[in-house]
Amino acid sequence: MNDIDAVIARNDARMDRMAHAEAMQLSRAKRRQRGVARTTARVGRAMMVGGGIVVALLLWGLLVSPIGVTVLVLAVLFGLFAMVGAASWEKPLPKPSAVADAPALLPAATDAWLDRQRRQMPLLAAPQVDAISAKLATLEQQLAQVPPADPIAQDLSRLLGRHLPELVESYTRVPAEQRKRTIDSDGRTLESTLVEGLKVVDAELDRASNQLAAADRDALLVQGKFLESRYGSDRAIEG
Incomplete structure (x- = not known):
């Protein structure tokens, strides 16, 4: 009887380890998916901001007046800061x-x-x-x-x-x-x-x-x- 109980206990322990390993794998897979989604969203936001600034500069140069070197440098710096800010921002998750x-x-x-x-x-x-x-x-x-x-x-x-x-x-x-x-x-x-x-x-x-x-x-x-x-x-x- 003790041998049977020991076998059952070992089987239960093995099943618990397998369940834990499966949970770990599933959790890691879900975290990877969230990480990829967050990275994609950040890159997308940065590209949209950068693209918007480029379009604005082109329209200004074509329709208003030529863009000087100083304005161009300031616009590039502003664009870089804006892209970093857009990439860093994350939408707050609801509780x-x-x-x-x-x-x-x-x-x-x-x-x-x-x-x-x-x-x-x-x-x-x-x-x-x-x-x-x-x-x-x-x-x-x-x-x-x-x-x-x-x-x-x-x-x-x-x-x-x-x-x-x-x-x-x-x-x-x-x-x-x-x-x-x-x-x-x-x-x-x-x-x-x-x-x-x-x-x-x-x-x-x-x-x-x-x-x-x-x-x-x-x-x-x-x-x-x-x-x-x-x-x-x-x-x-x-x-």
Whole structure:
């Protein structure tokens, strides 16, 4: 019996490692996609600004008066600064609470917001952020198929729209040099408290995803039993 338990435990541990590795890969792929999209947008904004300045100079020279060397140099300098500014600017992302009333939009908004907060969180939190990101991708598909008033969708709206942002922002508001201090008699620090909170969020997302999938699993089981009873090998197929 002990041998069987040990085998089961090893299999469970292996499955957990595989799930973690898959979550890491998915999270990295999504971060790369966001990085490419941000870079493309920055280059596009810079090119638009630069192109606009060139067109303005050409029109001025053709329609108003020739452009002198001094004006040209100033225009080039201004254009460079404007292009750098346009490339550096990023559109502020809405907080998850802004779309809390639309559960189907909440996973994507939360994932993008959480990715922006990643740089302010400790390295210890990275695996949990990756795991949450992977589950949000699954929940995005699931929540698109349920009404906003669904109890599970409402629970997720509160978790992602309020509780998770409050957890992360409570940590990031603390000055960086104070985040490693012990805050409890059991030796916990702010970093470990954040990580434990993210683990709770991850577990709750997993539970919600399983609940949302339960109806489909039950329907598949019922349909499978029906097909087996109607068209099983021990029954003749009715015309």
